Amino acid sequence: MLRAISAAGVDVAFTSIFVAFADAWAYAPRSIAVGLFLLLGVNALVSWRLFRPIEEYLGGRRPFEDAERRITQLPVLTASRVALLALAMVGFRVTAPYLWPNETVPALPSQTLADTVALLLMLPLFYFTYIYFVISDYLGDLCGFIFERTGRNLSLFFGRYRLKLGIALLVISLAPMTGVVIDLLSYDGVKLQYEIATDVAIALMGVAVSVYFIWRSLLRPIRILSRAMSTVASGDMSVRVPVTSNDEVGELTGQFNTMVEGLREREQIRETFGRYVDESVASTILQRGGNGVLAGETREATILFTDVSGFTTIAEKIPPDQLFGALNEYLETVLAPIRAHGGVVNTFIGDGLFASFNMPLACPGHASAGIRAAIDIQRAVAGRSFGEARVPFVTRIGISTGAVIGGSIGAGQRLSFTLLGDTVNLAARLEKLNKDHGTSILVAETTRAGCGTEFVFKPLGSTAVRGRSGSVAIFTVDTL
Structure with a gap:
């Protein structure tokens, strides 16, 4: 839940950057309040409901098979809900000055339609990507926790590694550039300068936060698998590793465990066979298949x-x-x-x-x-x-x-x-x-x-x- 509601903290930072560059501190309380209500309060309730089947499994009240689908889909379900909440939050912030004007508060600098549409698209996309990889990183910890205590591994794989990588590159590289291009086409003069400065500052912070979790969630399963392969290559057939991702890498890890189990059984057969038949004869039979x-x-x-x-x-x-x-x-x-x-x-x-x-x-x-x-x-x-x-x-x-x-x-x-x-x-x-x-x-x-x-x-x-x-x-x- 803490991982899911971390989006509220990121939003407070983004809002602070925006009002600082726009010199619109009078709008900060309302903007931050709606962000906390949606991304902290509502998001916490939604996340708790999403996690409830997993909590019941961990408490022994539900079998693993009933909770496995929810475990596998946890990143995409959490991220999609946060993206919808972010869309509602951005929509409120964009329309509030016009629907509920306040004469005591200075008017915000006007935004072009293209800039508004870009904001409605890119911020929810960013929050989706950020939460997806944050929860994917948590999924690795959760799966490792379950594996250490029960020996159970994921066998359902809904994620796609290529899609994850594509979205990560899109948000990290194309989204900030798109925002800057729209600013260049929409504004000029001082307005252009502060719009670009705002977008660059928010992009730098968002990229820095996102890259850390993207790197962890995409590369950690590969590092675990690579270490396990090195262990098997050294002759240790006792290794079995947790499946910590819901994509092709996780599926490959599951197949690796199956392969090692087969090798381990083959070695046991060789050792047992070698007690009744000379080891060299057993080896010759096994090699010829x-x-x-x-x-x-x-x-x-x-x-x-x-x-x-x-x-x-x-x-x-x-x-x-x-x-x-x-x-x-x-x-x-x-x-x-x-x-x-x-x-x-x-x-x-x-x-x-x-x-x-x-x-x-x-x-x-x-x-x-x-x-x-x-x-x-x-x-x-x-x-x-x-x-x-x-x-x-x-x-x-x-x-x-x-x-x-x-x-x-x-x-x-x-x-x-x-x-x-x-x-x-x-x-x-x-x-x-x-x-x-x-x-x-x-x-x-x-x-x-x-x-x-x-x-x-x-x-x-x-x-x-x-x-x-x-x-x-x-x-x-x-x-x-």
């Missing part, structure tokens, strides 16, 4: 299988909760070297896991990367006990290199990313053959060939592998 399905593709890759020797016997001796605690700690230890060397853990298989290098993520030198990961795994678990029960786990590893088919497999809404092919089967068989050869790492001939001279391999001859018609040359690697 579509229906979340990775089409089958064939690529040369290195496959690594791990397993714990004698796990069944260990499981019989340890309570389940302690067993799972020890196994999770062990698998976390095994997982680290695989990721460090560019591998992807496709799935956990009981006490073991199945990892790949160069599928689905590119991994240059994948054969060597697989060997380095295997050596680091053995070094990490050697001589170490895991969990509350302090269980030692002996790890067996099988590695094979060759063509691998990778993609999504499943039915309906249940899908899993998996790798298929003879290379995968061979790595699994080699892991189990460690038990027969008393080794901890067994490597296929294709993997050994892919490493060149980087490692020292010990040939263990050829052996029959279940699922293959011929024998397979196998090697172990010197972990030292």
